[in-house]
Amino acid sequence: MRMWNEITSVLIISLLVSGCSVEQKLDLEVYETSAGGSKMQPVTEFTVGDDPLIIGLLPEEEYQKITGFGGSFTEASASLLNALGEANRKKVIEAYFGDEGAKYSLTRTHMNSCDFSLTNYSYAPVEGDNDLLYFSIEEDREDIIPFIKEAMEVSSEGFKIVASPWTAPPWMKDNKDWRGGKLLPEYRDTWALFFSKYLEAYKAEGIDIWGFTVENEPLGNDYNWESMHFTPEEMTDFVRDYLGPRLEEDGHEVKILGYDQNREHLEEWVDEMYRNKENAKYFDGTAIHWYASTYEVFPEALQYAHNKAPEKYLIQTEACVDAEVPKWKDDEWYWSKKATDWGWDWAPEKDKYLHPKYAPVYRYARDIIGCLNNWVDGWIDWNMVLDTQGGPNWFKNWCVAPVIVDVEKDEVYFTPLYYTMKHFSRYIRPGAIRIGFENPDKTLQITAAKNPDGSIVAVILNPGTEKKEFKLTLEDRSHGVIISGQALQTIIIGSASTNN
Template identity: 30%
Template sequence: MRALWNVTTYKNGRAETWNEEIQSVMDEGQEREAVNLCPDFTYQTLEGFGGTLTEAAAYTWHQMGEKVRMEFLEACYGTDGLGYTLARMAIDSCDACLGNYSDMDQEGDEELKSFSIKRDETYILPFLKAAEKVKGERLSVMLSPWSPPPFMKTNREKNHGGKLLEKHYGLWADYLCRFVEEYRKNDVSVKRLSVQNEPDATQIWDSCRYDAEEEKRFLKDFLYPAMKRRELTEVELFIWDHNKERALERTLAVIDEETRSMVKGVAFHWYSGDHFEALDMIRERFPEKKLLFSEGCVEYSRFSSADQLSNARMYGHDIAGDLNHGACAFIDWNILLNSQGGPNHVNNFCDAPMMYDVETGRLEKKLSYTYIGHFSRYLLPGSVRIGMSRYTDEIDVTAFKRPDHKLAAVLMNRTERDMPVYLRLQGQLVKLTVPGDGIGTALLELE
């Protein structure tokens, strides 16, 4: 058995990445420092990785010169890039936009005659098409709404929460379907739709609250019937789309025998902590439902932009944890931002794996970009998670069998000291060192 070991370490503010080829040796009873790989135990199939194509990201990309634009696209979608195949996109405005907007603001237009996605045609859709051109195929898109138009809401504005007025449940369902249809007319491969982004939060930006009963009623009596009328039921519906700590109780409240066939899965974010066990319980109760990570970022209101190692570890720990507890996909938040962490119409600035300095014309790859790549470059769509056990929780580990029958194991060291590892598989050992403040991916070719 041969292993290609791709490893990154971060010392004194600099990242260094190298490859080495390691030949296995016979396992003669190694007990300590082992990570066992168990390919006979299989779990969920991976659908892929991606980033969110917000208006902020698209606008920032349009500010680049042609050479830097291509450098960015190659870094995400090119042959040697992150290998992204998925994307999330907002229905109307979110905080990562140049301002609030809706695709139809005319109260009384029950037939949506004034509906238009012209705003998206300025920056967002050209950005998507450029990415797909480099990728050589269409991206699989998830759509999520942040807020209905102001006239449909109890607070009469896009921001600060509020609720969807009951009299507009039907109109909003038609609006969401119309958005899907318009995107498809523009040759966008819309595969997934969430009912509402962060329905349990009143944000200073675009937001709308649903309790569990309201989300269930809107889904069951309005959104799904509208999708059925418009022949859109092949679009997968996801509930919750919020933090993991309440994902289980929302799932239990929304999914019953009547709604079970309508809901494809549960989308979740990371902002309230790990709560990986919640994913286990959802999977136990609803084994057929997909678990999809749909958003996470390093918020400057809570974390430092300068601490690249901690920020990158946040990605590595959460990706490994989500995958090990059943997630089928991981979609990052803004795929690109400017050096300030915007633009953002309410100054909710945050980090992104790639950031562009408009004044200097410099595109920066953060350490989080490299950490994501240790997963997304090697864990290909169609890969199946396999069983594993590890000798210490100081190393985050996840492992998959790829469609090409190679095994890929990602190991992230959460300490400053080098950590020895014996990868054990089918009577063979591969001796590795995961460096302090480092991450590595072992690609194993079975003989």
């Protein structure tokens, strides 16, 4: 018997020495948010059956570098934070930017007013002031600037800001109106100077602007609120001949993102922006929105844009549950297929199929996952904070934000959309590289990335009502995982994972 044991030991040692692979257990952390009520809850149950689904992570397959995730500094959000008590104001800002929160890394704000402003205003109100001698960001000093500065104070890793104009001041436009119209040719120099002045003014406040979009929604919004129209050719000409040279001459190092509207028109815009080296010189990337559909991410258009300019940024700069009033402290609504958007009523008949009722959590998670899996490198939500009406908004264009507040009662509601954003923004950090994966279950939606610190993150959406068991594999290691029905899960692998 002793001889048999010795022979067995020798055989085992020989197998190991000869390189026979032995599967090892993955070291991982799992957090889940679900319709059942969990909110970034650590998962501790890992026992799966004998024949689980196998999901493989493929770190050798590398795709785009991630720029970041976050939301937008609007006058609406900033004014609401001003109206809250100090404790709740700090609570919201910490939740978005603090080390224990969502750690937003990529944000947006508006230049001049937008629909989520309290009134119409411009930093250049004086007609005929072609040299912008009276340019002033005074309008932002009570709300947007303090909001940004407090976020900067609590953000240990910092964040990037993209600034977008909805319109030039009416006196520079052919229709002399806040809504619609085009920039008059004689003011192209002045409008380019406006961007430079804005950078300098914010720099003087201690705020660096990382990038611009040239125009929010250049195709317009049916003249409902602030807008200014460009064709692809007009925007490209303005950037090539005016904006790019002005920023370069003034010594500004800032990214310029073209387009900035829905994805169904993306191809014609990138065709013009990147038609030749002269056109492409000052464009650092392309910005997109999601409002053309409540479920379709337009993967072919995203792939086309990436292939047209693979070295350029492709950033989702705006998304929200639009045309809805927020549901106050009703988590179930955000997980249910009850929401509608503008297209439910107003889309052309041929496009109505793109706008069915939807579950807000699924819409967010599906879009972020779909965007990442089709070369998008940054994803920015719209308002960070709105009130129970879905405003304030001077046009009464009510929408939903991840955080809803009741300023009269000094109450804050973190909707499931906040936790949905946090699943991505907290754990997939700037500089991460999206990696490949194998997923035989098409009912689960997955994306994965490798962070600069070496940790690997997978985010999985299970929109089905039944729980799923699977074995997650990475090289020669694996671990059983269970995801609840109607749940979003983030899995972190590696010593650098962040405690929730």
